[in-house]
Amino acid sequence: xxxxxxxxxxxxxxxxxxxxxxxxxxxxxxxxxxxxxxxxxxxxxxxxxxxxxxxxxxxxxxxxxxxxxxxxxxxxxxxxxxxxxxxxxxxxxxxxxxxxxxxxxxxxxxxxxxxxxxxxxxxxxxxxxxxxxxxxxxxxxxxxxxxxxxxxxxxxxxxxxxxxxxxxxxxxxxxxxxxxxxxxxxxxxxxxxxxxxxxxxxxxxxxxxxxxxxxxxxxxxxxxxxxxxxxxxxxxxxxxxxxxxxxxxxxxxxxxxxxxxxxxxxxxxxxxxxxxxxxxxxxxxxxxxxxxxxxxxxxxxxxxxxxxxxxxxxxxxxxxxxxxx
Ligand code: NAD
Ligand code: UDP
Ligand code: UDP
Numbered sequence: 001x002x003x004x005x006x007x008x009x010x011x012x013x014x015x016x017x018x019x020x021x022x023x024x025x026x027x028x029x030x031x032x033x034x035x036x037x038x039x040x041x042x043x044x045x046x047x048x049x050x051x052x053x054x055x056x057x058x059x060x061x062x063x064x065x066x067x068x069x070x071x072x073x074x075x076x077x078x079x080x081x082x083x084x085x086x087x088x089x090x091x092x093x094x095x096x097x098x099x100x101x102x103x104x105x106x107x108x109x110x111x112x113x114x115x116x117x118x119x120x121x122x123x124x125x126x127x128x129x130x131x132x133x134x135x136x137x138x139x140x141x142x143x144x145x146x147x148x149x150x151x152x153x154x155x156x157x158x159x160x161x162x163x164x165x166x167x168x169x170x171x172x173x174x175x176x177x178x179x180x181x182x183x184x185x186x187x188x189x190x191x192x193x194x195x196x197x198x199x200x201x202x203x204x205x206x207x208x209x210x211x212x213x214x215x216x217x218x219x220x221x222x223x224x225x226x227x228x229x230x231x232x233x234x235x236x237x238x239x240x241x242x243x244x245x246x247x248x249x250x251x252x253x254x255x256x257x258x259x260x261x262x263x264x265x266x267x268x269x270x271x272x273x274x275x276x277x278x279x280x281x282x283x284x285x286x287x288x289x290x291x292x293x294x295x296x297x298x299x300x301x302x303x304x305x306x307x308x309x310x311x312x313x314x315x316x317x318x319x320x321x322x323x324x325x
Contacts, residue, residue, distance in 0.1 A: 005054075007031045007069060011062050011103060012076035014041040016183050017117070017175075019049075020223045021074060026052055033068060037061040039091070040079040040187065062099035063091075066106055072230060073114040075103045078152070080119075082145065082273065083188030089147035096151030097158070104162045107169075115171040115230050116159050118239060120280055121149045122174060130247075130281040133174070133239050143275045156239065163237060171229045171236070176243025176282045180219030180302060181309035191216060191303075194254055195310045198263035208272030210251030215281040217244035218302030221295035228291040236290050243282035244295040260303055 008025050012018045013034030019041075025032050031054045034046065038059065049055045060066060062077045078095050079085040085092040100116065107114040123131045124139030139149045162168040179191035186192075197204045225242040248256070254267050287293045 005029045005031065006071040007033065009033045009035060009068065009070040009073045009106075010076060011035045011074070011099070012078060012117070014038060014043065014046050014057070015076065015080070016041075016180075017178065017219065017222065017226075018074075018076045019046055019182055020180075020219050021076070021226060022046070022049060022055065024223055024227060026054055030054065032056070033058060033070065035060050035062065035066065036077065039095075040081070040084045040184070045182070062102055063094045065102050068106070070106070070110060070112055073103055073107055073112055074117070074226065074230065075100065075114060076117040078117070078148075081184070081187040081189045082148075085148040086144055089144070092147040093151040096148075096155045100155035100158045104158060104168065108162065108166050113169040113171065113230065114159075115173065115226065116155055117226070118156055118172050118174045119148075119152050120174055120176040120241070120243065120282065121145065121277075122153050122156065123277075123280075124149060125275065125277040126279065129279050130245065130283040131241065132283045133241060133286055140275050144273075145275050160237070169234050170238075171232070172238035172240070173226060173229050173242050174239050174282075175222065176217060176241065176280065177214045178217045178219055178222045178243070180306055182219075183306070185310060185313060190214070190250060190253065191306065192310070194257045195261070195303075195307055196314070198257050198261040198265050199307070199311055199314055201264050203268040204254045204258065204265050205270045206250050206254050206267055207270050207276065210254065210267075210269065211249050211278075212272075212276060213247050213249050213279045213281065214253075215244055215247045216253075216299055216302070217242070217295055218297035218305075221297055225287060225291065225293045228293050232291055240286050240290065241282040241284055242287055242293070243284065244299070245281050245284060246299050247279075247281040248299070256300070257303060257307075260300065261307055
């Protein structure tokens with residue numbers, strides 16, 4: 001082992017990003033305590049880690065206090081797909097806000113370093129494009145997405161107030177749309193929806209006119225960014241954007257996935273959800289300069305790996321139960 005082994009808490013560790021992060025930290029020789037209430041995941045999603053001698057899984061809701069010992073905390077607990085976070089919006093806000101307070105209280109008691117998985121959604125439907133960290137955003141405080149957006153914004157406020165008031169070592173990253181193996185096939189996010197539809201030969205459901213844009217980051221790049229941020233110097237608090245600036249419209253994404261799958265699916269349109277942001281692309285100058293980070297997996301390559309994953313998953317329905325709602 002080249003680095004000292006640490007005790008690391010990953011909240012939301014059973015989820016899509018969390019499970020990849022737990023794997024990386026275990027591979028580096030750390031002890032990992034995964035905290036999750038399985039709101040949008042299952043215990044079986046971590047089946048391959050359960051027997052690992054340095055891995056521990058604790059079913060726990062972060063809206064309740066947590067008394068454990070740890071050196072670092074990655075706070076990822078929060079449903080991330082609109083379908084999941086709008087399922088119980090009050091619980092979503094509680095998870096972001098009470099969860100942040102509890103994890104910050106834990107970090108304060110122990111003097112531990114703590115990283116918050118914030119989101120590009122703090123920019124709302126952005127009037128500044130691409131999004132720079134200095135932009136304060138354009139967020140509806142009372143719409144169906146607000147439980148997520150405002151919860152995450154309030155969590156950022158709490159992180160910076162604990163930093164200023166209690167000198168906590170904080171790290172805030174704003175994650176842009178991320179995709180890859182182990183996404184939930186039915187959580188409603190666009191990449192998983194389109195791939196599953198294309199593989200099944202079902203209609204591809206483009207919302208609105210499909211001219212809205214997103215920028216998609218492959219999961220291994222994102223996890224590397226989270227880790228670099230946690231290892232960065234204490235004066236690097238963020239917020240820092242992490243994402244892949246390769247931007248495309250949802251119609252272009254649908255067509256690319258149809259081509260890569262070799263599918264016979266047709267594109268159909270469905271109503272655009274309320275407050276759906278029209279454009280999104282990260283400016284990652286800060287991540288490049290401060291973390292030496294930039295994504296390395298182009299979209300075609302990442303999509304091909306993700307298609308392989310879903311192809312295997314759909315061929316083995318028993319696996320589908322392993323990955324959540
Ligand atoms: P996910 O839904 O797969 O994982 C979230 C995990 O948090 C799940 O395992 C869920 O059960 C758990 N959780 C939810 N509420 C909890 C609670 N109250 N207590 C304990 N555990 C709880 O989502 P993901 O894509 O892995 O996202 C992880 C984090 O990254 C989230 O905080 C999300 O907001 C953020 N993020 C993700 C993306 C993305 O594109 N994947 C983009 C921006 C931000
Ligand atoms: N907390 C926790 N684990 C700890 C320490 C604190 O979950 O190891 C929670 C505790 O429930 C508290 C919250 O974190 O409500 C905030 O803690 P802090 O010390 O900042 O505030 P206080 O305890 O004064 O409310
Ligand atoms: N979207 C779509 N068809 C789908 C699911 C989503 O066209 O089946 C669109 C959605 O309206 C949004 C974009 O794809 O404009 C990204 O949606 P997702 O829920 O993945 O992420 P978010 O909106 O949180 O960025």
